[in-house]
Amino acid sequence: MAQLKSEVIGHKRLFDQWTQLLQRKQLTGSFLFVGPSGVGKKKSAWAFIQQVLCEKPIQFQACGECGPCRRVQLYQHESVLFIEPDGALIKVEQAQNILQFLQLRSLTSHRFVLIDEAQKMNASTANSLLKTLEEPSENTTLILLAPSLTSVLPTIRSRLRVFHFQPVPLEDMKQSHHFPDWVLEASLGRFDLLEVLNSPSEKQFRMSWADHFVKFLISPDVLTDDSWRDAIKNKEDLKQGLDLWLKMIRDSLFLQQGENKSLLTRDLSEQLQKIAALSSEELQFVGQSLVNLQKEMSFNKDPLLSLESLYISLKA
Ligand SMILES: [Zn+2]
Known part of the structure:
Protein backbone atom coordinates (compact mmCIF):
# COMPACT_ATOMS: atom_id res chain seq x y z
CA MET A 1 0.00 0.00 0.00
CA ALA A 2 1.19 3.44 -0.65
CA GLN A 3 0.56 7.08 -0.59
CA LEU A 4 -1.09 7.97 -3.89
CA LYS A 5 0.53 11.38 -4.00
CA SER A 6 3.94 9.79 -4.35
CA GLU A 7 2.75 8.31 -7.65
CA VAL A 8 1.71 11.68 -9.08
CA ILE A 9 4.29 13.34 -11.29
CA GLY A 10 4.37 17.13 -11.22
CA HIS A 11 1.57 19.44 -9.92
CA LYS A 12 3.33 20.21 -6.66
CA ARG A 13 1.95 23.75 -6.62
CA LEU A 14 -1.61 22.42 -6.69
CA PHE A 15 -0.97 19.99 -3.85
CA ASP A 16 0.44 22.88 -1.83
CA GLN A 17 -2.79 24.81 -2.41
CA TRP A 18 -4.98 21.86 -1.42
CA THR A 19 -2.89 21.17 1.68
CA GLN A 20 -3.45 24.79 2.70
CA LEU A 21 -7.19 24.39 2.26
CA LEU A 22 -7.04 21.28 4.39
CA GLN A 23 -5.04 23.07 7.10
CA ARG A 24 -7.50 25.96 7.13
CA LYS A 25 -10.52 23.63 7.04
CA GLN A 26 -11.74 25.28 3.84
CA LEU A 27 -12.51 22.15 1.90
CA THR A 28 -16.26 22.45 1.59
CA GLY A 29 -17.09 23.50 -1.94
CA SER A 30 -17.09 22.57 -5.61
CA PHE A 31 -13.82 22.37 -7.46
CA LEU A 32 -13.01 22.13 -11.14
CA PHE A 33 -9.74 20.48 -12.12
CA VAL A 34 -8.95 21.66 -15.62
CA GLY A 35 -6.19 20.51 -17.94
CA PRO A 36 -5.35 18.37 -20.97
CA SER A 37 -5.98 14.63 -20.80
CA GLY A 38 -3.18 12.43 -19.56
CA VAL A 39 -1.53 14.94 -17.23
CA GLY A 40 -2.76 13.26 -14.03
CA LYS A 41 -5.94 15.11 -12.99
CA LYS A 42 -7.77 12.00 -11.82
CA LYS A 43 -4.80 10.53 -10.01
CA SER A 44 -4.17 13.88 -8.31
CA ALA A 45 -7.82 14.07 -7.25
CA TRP A 46 -7.64 10.62 -5.62
CA ALA A 47 -4.35 11.54 -3.96
CA PHE A 48 -5.92 14.70 -2.55
CA ILE A 49 -8.93 12.69 -1.34
CA GLN A 50 -6.61 10.22 0.36
CA GLN A 51 -4.83 13.10 2.03
CA VAL A 52 -8.12 14.37 3.46
CA LEU A 53 -9.60 11.03 4.51
CA CYS A 54 -6.42 9.60 6.09
CA GLU A 55 -6.88 8.72 9.76
CA LYS A 56 -3.24 9.15 10.74
CA PRO A 57 -1.95 11.97 8.57
CA ILE A 58 1.63 13.11 8.98
CA GLN A 59 1.84 16.88 8.61
CA PHE A 60 -1.41 16.84 6.64
CA GLN A 61 -0.08 14.16 4.26
CA ALA A 62 -1.69 10.75 3.84
CA CYS A 63 0.07 7.99 5.77
CA GLY A 64 -0.68 5.47 3.01
CA GLU A 65 -1.18 2.70 5.57
CA CYS A 66 -4.38 3.26 7.55
CA GLY A 67 -7.74 1.73 6.61
CA PRO A 68 -9.14 4.81 4.85
CA CYS A 69 -5.87 5.28 2.94
CA ARG A 70 -6.05 1.70 1.73
CA ARG A 71 -9.68 1.95 0.73
CA VAL A 72 -9.04 5.15 -1.21
CA GLN A 73 -6.13 3.49 -2.93
CA LEU A 74 -8.44 0.68 -4.03
CA TYR A 75 -10.98 3.33 -5.13
CA GLN A 76 -13.45 1.79 -2.65
CA HIS A 77 -14.00 4.33 0.06
CA GLU A 78 -17.55 4.61 1.41
CA SER A 79 -17.30 8.40 1.53
CA VAL A 80 -16.29 8.85 -2.09
CA LEU A 81 -18.73 8.65 -4.97
CA PHE A 82 -17.00 8.37 -8.33
CA ILE A 83 -19.02 9.25 -11.42
CA GLU A 84 -17.90 8.83 -15.03
CA PRO A 85 -19.82 9.11 -18.30
CA ASP A 86 -22.23 6.28 -18.97
CA GLY A 87 -21.54 5.98 -22.70
CA ALA A 88 -21.26 9.40 -24.29
CA LEU A 89 -22.94 11.34 -21.49
CA ILE A 90 -23.25 11.83 -17.78
CA LYS A 91 -26.94 11.17 -17.46
CA VAL A 92 -29.67 12.65 -15.29
CA GLU A 93 -29.96 9.36 -13.39
CA GLN A 94 -26.31 9.73 -12.40
CA ALA A 95 -27.03 13.20 -11.09
CA GLN A 96 -29.84 11.62 -9.05
CA ASN A 97 -27.29 9.16 -7.61
CA ILE A 98 -25.15 12.07 -6.53
CA LEU A 99 -28.07 13.78 -4.80
CA GLN A 100 -29.04 10.55 -3.04
CA PHE A 101 -25.47 9.96 -1.90
CA LEU A 102 -25.34 13.44 -0.43
CA GLN A 103 -28.62 12.96 1.40
CA LEU A 104 -27.23 10.02 3.35
CA ARG A 105 -25.71 10.76 6.69
CA SER A 106 -21.96 11.06 6.28
CA LEU A 107 -20.00 8.21 7.85
CA THR A 108 -16.76 10.16 7.96
CA SER A 109 -15.71 13.69 8.74
CA HIS A 110 -15.55 14.56 5.07
CA ARG A 111 -16.91 13.19 1.83
CA PHE A 112 -16.30 13.60 -1.86
CA VAL A 113 -18.05 13.34 -5.18
CA LEU A 114 -15.56 12.98 -8.01
CA ILE A 115 -16.94 13.51 -11.51
CA ASP A 116 -14.69 12.51 -14.39
CA GLU A 117 -15.18 14.13 -17.82
CA ALA A 118 -17.61 16.66 -16.43
CA GLN A 119 -17.81 18.22 -19.90
CA LYS A 120 -20.09 15.33 -20.80
CA MET A 121 -22.92 16.52 -18.57
CA ASN A 122 -25.79 17.69 -20.69
CA ALA A 123 -27.90 20.66 -19.70
CA SER A 124 -30.53 18.68 -17.77
CA THR A 125 -27.91 16.77 -15.76
CA ALA A 126 -26.16 20.03 -14.99
CA ASN A 127 -29.39 21.74 -14.03
CA SER A 128 -30.29 19.11 -11.50
CA LEU A 129 -26.90 19.63 -9.84
CA LEU A 130 -26.75 23.42 -9.91
CA LYS A 131 -27.95 23.97 -6.38
CA THR A 132 -25.63 21.31 -4.96
CA LEU A 133 -22.64 22.70 -6.85
CA GLU A 134 -23.46 26.20 -5.72
CA GLU A 135 -23.71 25.24 -2.08
CA PRO A 136 -22.63 21.72 -1.18
CA SER A 137 -23.58 20.55 2.29
CA GLU A 138 -21.05 21.01 5.07
CA ASN A 139 -17.91 18.84 4.87
CA THR A 140 -18.56 17.88 1.29
CA THR A 141 -16.34 18.49 -1.72
CA LEU A 142 -17.40 17.98 -5.31
CA ILE A 143 -14.50 17.66 -7.73
CA LEU A 144 -15.20 17.92 -11.44
CA LEU A 145 -12.54 17.02 -14.00
CA ALA A 146 -12.53 18.52 -17.51
CA PRO A 147 -10.04 19.10 -20.33
CA SER A 148 -10.69 22.84 -20.68
CA LEU A 149 -12.72 25.65 -19.14
CA THR A 150 -14.71 26.20 -22.29
CA SER A 151 -15.73 22.54 -22.48
CA VAL A 152 -17.79 22.93 -19.31
CA LEU A 153 -21.27 24.48 -19.40
CA PRO A 154 -21.01 28.13 -18.30
CA THR A 155 -23.80 27.70 -15.74
CA ILE A 156 -21.70 25.10 -13.93
CA ARG A 157 -18.36 26.77 -14.47
CA SER A 158 -19.38 29.92 -12.66
CA ARG A 159 -20.12 27.87 -9.53
CA LEU A 160 -16.76 26.13 -9.32
CA ARG A 161 -13.40 26.98 -7.91
CA VAL A 162 -10.94 26.33 -10.72
CA PHE A 163 -7.56 24.62 -10.39
CA HIS A 164 -5.46 24.58 -13.56
CA PHE A 165 -3.31 21.57 -14.41
CA GLN A 166 -0.34 22.28 -16.66
CA PRO A 167 1.29 19.68 -18.91
CA VAL A 168 3.91 17.79 -16.92
CA PRO A 169 7.29 19.55 -17.31
CA LEU A 170 9.80 17.72 -19.48
CA GLU A 171 12.26 17.44 -16.60
CA ASP A 172 9.68 15.71 -14.39
CA MET A 173 8.81 13.31 -17.19
CA LYS A 174 12.47 12.49 -17.72
CA GLN A 175 12.85 11.48 -14.10
CA SER A 176 9.98 9.05 -14.19
CA HIS A 177 10.15 7.68 -17.74
CA HIS A 178 13.27 6.61 -19.52
CA PHE A 179 12.41 7.27 -23.10
CA PRO A 180 14.40 9.08 -25.76
CA ASP A 181 14.12 12.85 -25.44
CA TRP A 182 12.21 13.29 -28.67
CA VAL A 183 9.48 10.91 -27.41
CA LEU A 184 9.17 12.84 -24.17
CA GLU A 185 9.10 16.15 -26.05
CA ALA A 186 6.54 14.94 -28.56
CA SER A 187 4.29 13.76 -25.74
CA LEU A 188 3.71 17.42 -24.78
CA GLY A 189 3.64 16.66 -21.07
CA ARG A 190 0.83 14.11 -21.38
CA PHE A 191 1.20 10.51 -20.27
CA ASP A 192 -1.60 9.30 -22.53
CA LEU A 193 0.30 10.59 -25.57
CA LEU A 194 3.52 9.12 -24.25
CA GLU A 195 1.93 5.69 -24.21
CA VAL A 196 0.58 6.09 -27.72
CA LEU A 197 3.91 7.28 -29.09
CA ASN A 198 5.59 4.20 -27.71
ZN1 LIG B 1 -3.72 7.06 6.25
Missing part, protein backbone atom coordinates in the same frame (compact mmCIF):
# COMPACT_ATOMS: atom_id res chain seq x y z
CA SER A 199 3.21 1.60 -29.03
CA PRO A 200 4.52 -0.46 -31.97
CA SER A 201 1.41 0.25 -34.02
CA GLU A 202 1.91 3.99 -33.58
CA LYS A 203 5.52 3.71 -34.63
CA GLN A 204 4.48 1.85 -37.74
CA PHE A 205 1.76 4.38 -38.46
CA ARG A 206 4.20 7.26 -38.21
CA MET A 207 6.67 5.54 -40.46
CA SER A 208 4.20 4.76 -43.21
CA TRP A 209 2.54 8.20 -43.15
CA ALA A 210 5.94 9.86 -43.21
CA ASP A 211 6.77 7.82 -46.31
CA HIS A 212 3.48 8.82 -47.91
CA PHE A 213 4.29 12.45 -47.23
CA VAL A 214 7.73 12.25 -48.78
CA LYS A 215 6.28 10.57 -51.80
CA PHE A 216 3.53 13.16 -52.02
CA LEU A 217 5.95 16.08 -51.86
CA ILE A 218 8.84 14.71 -53.88
CA SER A 219 7.66 12.01 -56.25
CA PRO A 220 6.91 13.15 -59.82
CA ASP A 221 3.96 10.81 -60.37
CA VAL A 222 1.83 10.89 -57.24
CA LEU A 223 -1.38 11.24 -59.19
CA THR A 224 -0.96 7.76 -60.60
CA ASP A 225 0.20 6.24 -57.33
CA ASP A 226 -2.48 4.47 -55.34
CA SER A 227 -0.83 3.73 -52.00
CA TRP A 228 -1.48 7.11 -50.37
CA ARG A 229 -5.01 7.20 -51.78
CA ASP A 230 -5.81 4.04 -49.86
CA ALA A 231 -4.24 5.45 -46.73
CA ILE A 232 -6.40 8.57 -46.66
CA LYS A 233 -9.66 6.67 -47.03
CA ASN A 234 -9.97 6.12 -43.30
CA LYS A 235 -11.00 9.43 -41.81
CA GLU A 236 -9.53 8.82 -38.37
CA ASP A 237 -6.21 7.81 -39.92
CA LEU A 238 -6.26 10.87 -42.13
CA LYS A 239 -6.85 13.13 -39.14
CA GLN A 240 -3.88 11.68 -37.32
CA GLY A 241 -1.84 11.59 -40.50
CA LEU A 242 -2.44 15.29 -41.18
CA ASP A 243 -1.43 16.04 -37.65
CA LEU A 244 1.81 14.18 -38.20
CA TRP A 245 2.44 15.87 -41.54
CA LEU A 246 2.03 19.29 -39.94
CA LYS A 247 4.53 18.36 -37.26
CA MET A 248 6.92 17.24 -39.99
CA ILE A 249 6.51 20.57 -41.79
CA ARG A 250 7.24 22.39 -38.55
CA ASP A 251 10.33 20.26 -37.94
CA SER A 252 11.57 20.65 -41.52
CA LEU A 253 11.36 24.43 -41.17
CA PHE A 254 13.33 24.14 -37.93
CA LEU A 255 15.92 21.98 -39.65
CA GLN A 256 16.31 24.53 -42.42
CA GLN A 257 17.25 27.06 -39.76
CA GLY A 258 19.80 24.68 -38.30
CA GLU A 259 17.64 24.09 -35.21
CA ASN A 260 17.29 20.45 -34.30
CA LYS A 261 16.85 20.44 -30.54
CA SER A 262 13.10 20.58 -30.26
CA LEU A 263 11.98 18.29 -33.06
CA LEU A 264 8.70 16.47 -32.49
CA THR A 265 9.35 13.87 -35.18
CA ARG A 266 12.97 13.01 -34.62
CA ASP A 267 12.21 9.34 -35.23
CA LEU A 268 11.48 10.33 -38.84
CA SER A 269 14.74 12.13 -39.50
CA GLU A 270 15.35 10.33 -42.77
CA GLN A 271 12.06 11.59 -44.18
CA LEU A 272 12.55 15.03 -42.63
CA GLN A 273 15.84 15.49 -44.46
CA LYS A 274 14.09 14.85 -47.75
CA ILE A 275 11.23 17.22 -47.00
CA ALA A 276 13.58 19.94 -45.79
CA ALA A 277 14.97 20.04 -49.35
CA LEU A 278 11.86 21.97 -50.41
CA SER A 279 12.04 25.75 -50.12
CA SER A 280 10.67 27.27 -46.94
CA GLU A 281 7.99 29.06 -49.02
CA GLU A 282 6.86 25.72 -50.38
CA LEU A 283 6.83 24.19 -46.93
CA GLN A 284 4.75 27.02 -45.56
CA PHE A 285 2.37 26.78 -48.49
CA VAL A 286 1.92 23.05 -47.88
CA GLY A 287 1.48 23.65 -44.15
CA GLN A 288 -1.23 26.25 -44.72
CA SER A 289 -2.99 23.99 -47.22
CA LEU A 290 -2.97 21.12 -44.72
CA VAL A 291 -4.43 23.33 -42.02
CA ASN A 292 -7.18 24.32 -44.47
CA LEU A 293 -7.76 20.68 -45.26
CA GLN A 294 -8.17 19.89 -41.57
CA LYS A 295 -10.86 22.55 -41.35
CA GLU A 296 -12.60 21.34 -44.50
CA MET A 297 -12.79 17.82 -43.18
CA SER A 298 -15.38 18.88 -40.65
CA PHE A 299 -17.57 20.00 -43.60
CA ASN A 300 -17.23 16.59 -45.22
CA LYS A 301 -15.38 17.92 -48.22
CA ASP A 302 -13.55 15.18 -50.11
CA PRO A 303 -9.95 15.27 -48.86
CA LEU A 304 -8.70 13.50 -51.97
CA LEU A 305 -9.68 16.44 -54.20
CA SER A 306 -8.02 18.92 -51.86
CA LEU A 307 -4.80 16.90 -51.74
CA GLU A 308 -4.72 16.50 -55.50
CA SER A 309 -5.15 20.20 -56.06
CA LEU A 310 -2.45 20.89 -53.47
CA TYR A 311 -0.14 18.55 -55.37
CA ILE A 312 -0.91 20.22 -58.68
CA SER A 313 -0.25 23.71 -57.35
CA LEU A 314 3.01 22.50 -55.85
CA LYS A 315 4.20 21.18 -59.17
CA ALA A 316 2.98 24.18 -61.15
